[in-house]
Amino acid sequence: MTASMPHAAGAAAAEDPPILQSGLHRSRTVTHGHAEPESEVATMKKTVMGIGPMLQSLNVMNEELRKRKDNLLRDKLVLEESIVTCNKEKDEDTTKLSEASESLKKLKTEHDDGKANAQKEIESLKQQILDRDKAICALVDTTKAEARKLCGLVIWYRIITHKCRKTRDCSLSSVLRVEQTLRILKTRPSLHTGFQADKLIHTTVRLPGIFSPRPRDFSLPNSSWSPKMMELYDHYNSQCDLETEDIESQKGPWIRLPSYNRILKYAKGGVYLSKIMQSKARLFTRNVYQVGASFEYVIFLNKEEKKCVCLFQAGHLLEGPPGHVHGGAIATMIDTVTGTHATFLSGLVVTANLNINYRNAIPLGSTVILESTLDHIEGRKTHINCKVTSADGSKVHTEATALFVSISVSHLMGM
Ligand SMILES: CCCCCCCCCCCCCC(=O)SCCNC(=O)CCNC(=O)[C@H](O)C(C)(C)COP(=O)(O)OP(=O)(O)OC[C@H]1O[C@@H](n2cnc3c(N)ncnc32)[C@H](O)[C@@H]1OP(=O)(O)O
Numbered sequence: 001m002t003a004s005m006p007h008a009a010g011a012a013a014a015e016d017p018p019i020l021q022s023g024l025h026r027s028r029t030v031t032h033g034h035a036e037p038e039s040e041v042a043t044m045k046k047t048v049m050g051i052g053p054m055l056q057s058l059n060v061m062n063e064e065l066r067k068r069k070d071n072l073l074r075d076k077l078v079l080e081e082s083i084v085t086c087n088k089e090k091d092e093d094t095t096k097l098s099e100a101s102e103s104l105k106k107l108k109t110e111h112d113d114g115k116a117n118a119q120k121e122i123e124s125l126k127q128q129i130l131d132r133d134k135a136i137c138a139l140v141d142t143t144k145a146e147a148r149k150l151c152g153l154v155i156w157y158r159i160i161t162h163k164c165r166k167t168r169d170c171s172l173s174s175v176l177r178v179e180q181t182l183r184i185l186k187t188r189p190s191l192h193t194g195f196q197a198d199k200l201i202h203t204t205v206r207l208p209g210i211f212s213p214r215p216r217d218f219s220l221p222n223s224s225w226s227p228k229m230m231e232l233y234d235h236y237n238s239q240c241d242l243e244t245e246d247i248e249s250q251k252g253p254w255i256r257l258p259s260y261n262r263i264l265k266y267a268k269g270g271v272y273l274s275k276i277m278q279s280k281a282r283l284f285t286r287n288v289y290q291v292g293a294s295f296e297y298v299i300f301l302n303k304e305e306k307k308c309v310c311l312f313q314a315g316h317l318l319e320g321p322p323g324h325v326h327g328g329a330i331a332t333m334i335d336t337v338t339g340t341h342a343t344f345l346s347g348l349v350v351t352a353n354l355n356i357n358y359r360n361a362i363p364l365g366s367t368v369i370l371e372s373t374l375d376h377i378e379g380r381k382t383h384i385n386c387k388v389t390s391a392d393g394s395k396v397h398t399e400a401t402a403l404f405v406s407i408s409v410s411h412l413m414g415m
Contacts, residue, residue, distance in 0.1 A: 215260040219299065224292025225313060228367040228391045232311045236300040257299045257340065261286035285336055293317045297333065299340055308341040310370040312388075314362060325362040330388065333370060334400045338384040341372040342404035346382045348412065349404035356400045367391045380406040 221233055239254045261282045288294040296313040312333050320326030335351055342349045362368055368388050375383035381403055388398035 215262055217258045218261065218286045219256060219259040219297070221298075222291040222296070224296060224315070226365070226367055229296070229311055229313045232367065232369065232391060233298060236309060236311070240300070253302050253304055255301045255303065257301055259283075259286060259297075259299070285332060288315075288317065295329070295333065297336075299337060301341070301344060306345060306374045308337055308344075308370075308372040310337040310372070311367060312370055313367045314364055316364060319364055321361060323364055325364055327356075327358055330358070330362065330398055331356055331400075334386050334388070334398065334402070337370045337372045338386050338400070338402040339404065341374070342382040342384055342402070345374060346377060346380075346404065346406050348409065349382060349406050350412075351402060352381075352405040353403040354400060355402075356398060358398050360395055360397045362388070362397050368397055369393070375401070382406070 221230060225233070236254050237256055240252045240256050285295040285297070292313070293315040294317045296315060297310055299308055299310045301308050310333065314325040314329065318325050318329040320329065331354065334356060335354060338354075339349070339351060368390060370386060370388050372384055372386045375385050377383070382405075384402045384404065386398075386400040386402060387396060388400075389396050
């Protein structure tokens with residue numbers, strides 16, 4: 001029976017749900033088969049009765065599906081909305097990004113311009129410093145002996161004045177003010193009328209702070225000084241004019257020379273000056289901060305008698321022979337005192353020759369006196385004698401002669 005069904009009916013049956021299919025199948029069987037019609041009807045009825053709940057569940061399913069579809073549609077709408085928002089934000093971000101990169105580009109250009117300008121200014125400042133350095137060298141290199149002396153004193157005596165400690169210029173500005181200094185130097189009568197030591201000293205105290213602005217003065221007494229050292233210090237210091245810090249107007253026969261651990265302050269940029277102004281450079285005799293450990297000394301200068309006296313207390317770091325001072329340390333002190341003395345007398349000098357006779361060893365920790373006297377000056381040569389004695393003068397420890405030769409600043413730079 002089933003095999004004889006027409007194709008159209010078979011196709012329709014294939015599209016119907018399985019439950020309906022069985023009912024239809026039977027009704028078709030009844031129609032074509034003409035067999036047991038009543039039971040067929042009853043079956044049909046049963047089938048139709050069964051369809052109701054099925055339809056109900058299908059409707060429930062349908063409703064659920066519809067709800068899900070609605071939910072999905074709502075979700076889709078929400079998603080679409082957020083996509084729109086995202087796109088808007090993306091557009092805004094893109095605009096902001098392009099604005100930011102634009103201003104970054106602008107900033108970079110400004111920065112580059114600023115950098116180039118600063119570079120130019122630095123170059124021009126360097127050139128100014130260089131020009132001034134050259135001007136100093138040119139002045140020093142003049143044939144005038146007074147000019148040489150003057151410039152030597154300008155360099156060296158700056159540190160022996162009290163006034164230099166009051167100057168607080170930074171290195172760069174001080175170098176830039178060299179021009180002003182040069183003007184002062186050129187108008188000094190001493191350049192043309194002969195060497196006038198007092199005036200030169202006075203000139204040097206006007207110099208801007210090439211030197212350290214407020215350095216520690218190592219020549220002042222400290223807790224390590226022995227009673228003998230203090231006694232001698234008081235003796236000479238009481239003969240110094242304490243009223244004024246200006247060397248030119250000091251009336252006492254003695255001047256206590258301040259002493260710092262840094263002679264020249266570092267100046268940036270200048271080829272010539274920076275060659276001799278090294279930031280880490282420290283005076284050999286003043287580079288130990290621990291009081292009493294190495295060289296404790298103070299130099300007094302007597303302008304009228306053209307002599308120097310140095311009170312020296314040798315610390316435990318200066319040992320040579322057990323319990324006694326190293327010969328090199330003694331030589332160092334002799335060179336220092338005679339060198340300072342020669343500088344006062346002749347301006348910028350270097351030691352050319354030093355002859356030393358060690359007569360009696362110096363006990364470590366003891367106080368001795370170094371007396372530096374002028375032998376004679378002969379052209380560029382300054383001959384100095386030096387004697388090292390015990391504090392009471394009863395024992396001669398060392399005797400020396402020293403030769404100092406005057407040099408120009410450019411010689412110093414070329415050394
Ligand atoms: C107040 C301020 C305080 C400062 C505080 C600092 C405290 C520190 C102080 C510390 C101070 C420490 C100080 C230091 O530690 S200074 C450091 C140690 N010294 C040196 O490094 C000096 C190196 N030498 C030179 O630069 C040159 O050789 C000099 C400049 C010396 C001479 O070369 P230059 O080419 O310029 O000149 P020249 O050769 O035509 O000679 C000129 C004249 O000199 C005579 N001659 C030369 N050499 C000798 C010799 N060995 N014995 C005897 N005679 C000598 C020569 O015959 C001639 O005489 P004459 O033919 O004209 O008659």
